[in-house]
Amino acid sequence: HPDTAARAIGAGLRALHDALPVDDCPFSWGVADRTARLSPDARARVGDVPAVDRLVVCHGDPCAPNTLLDDGGRWTAHVDLDALGVADRWADLAVASYSLEWNYGDGHEPAFFEGYGIAPDAGRIAFYRHLWDLG
Template identity: 95%
Template sequence: MSRTLAAAPSEPVVVPERVCLLAGDDDVTPVWRNVLGGLTFRLSAADGAQRYVKWVPAGTPELDLDAEAARLAWAGRYTPVPRVLDRGDDDEGGWLLTAGLPGRSAVDPHWLARPETAARAIGAGLRAMHGALPADGCPFSWGVADRVARLSPDARARVGDVPAVDRLVVCHGDPCAPNTLLDDDGRWTAHVDLDALGVADRWADLAVASYSLEWNYGDGYEPAFFEGYGIAPDAGRIAFYRRLWDLG
């Protein structure tokens, strides 16, 4: 993954037929696109209820909706994440339909204008998630050994020595700022996009979540993030896990 993996669509989007069928009479709004062709749509009902559809083109194995559905079902027993309503495939692609959640993305314009509050809430939300999900009972891994083993020989040499584990937790796996939802008072409400969730050192999440603040808000907001999480930065672990993120 990289900092350019996904963005809100800036050009017209053709809505797949399956998304139209799932929407019924709901309004359909494209809200996210990734570089592999995956799309996320918001389905808005007349009564204000919202659902979300992730859709990926057929033959895109890098985007595993079954993996995300399984992780959401497991994590939803312990912490606020999207509830899976439907999962399927057809000749055009695959889809994952989930219920909407309270709050708005930490990169909503409302929070782009209040970055320090958002950064602190992202840290607090990640700490809460790490505390709520039981690492001993988690069937999924985001372990550093497996991630390093998937690198090319050149990248493996460049990433450097793996640091000692600080604390194993169930990591989000893609803890960038857009994947935390906040209420209007600046408190985290839920996490989304958990297709890589799994057990790993907490610094695998901390390094990348804090890294993403610069991409989304600019410089200067890491102190608020680490204050929200309640931990002092560990420069060595941060540097390693950021290199692993960039090289992977």
């Protein structure tokens, strides 16, 4: 049930973003830190960074398989948190919604954004997907 999973992934990411204290997180997943790890060629192709919408503790690898669901299709946990760090929430939202296509096929992004409780932001999504692809 891809839409059920997409909605739960969105809800789980929202729970993570709302629960973890930004000021207590010693790690960064922000644009400056991520681009510093890119090759000079890739760094030159990053483009204009959008203004931060909301700083949160991001998962860092919010692809669909890194959210665990129970038998009823509800979010229960996150795994693979080695890239966790403070960043704009769109760094996670763009990649999590991107991964739905890889894992479930087209058409499930509306359920994801409904589960998170936000309307898609095309500009931020495009930027953070591009940054993901460069990395």
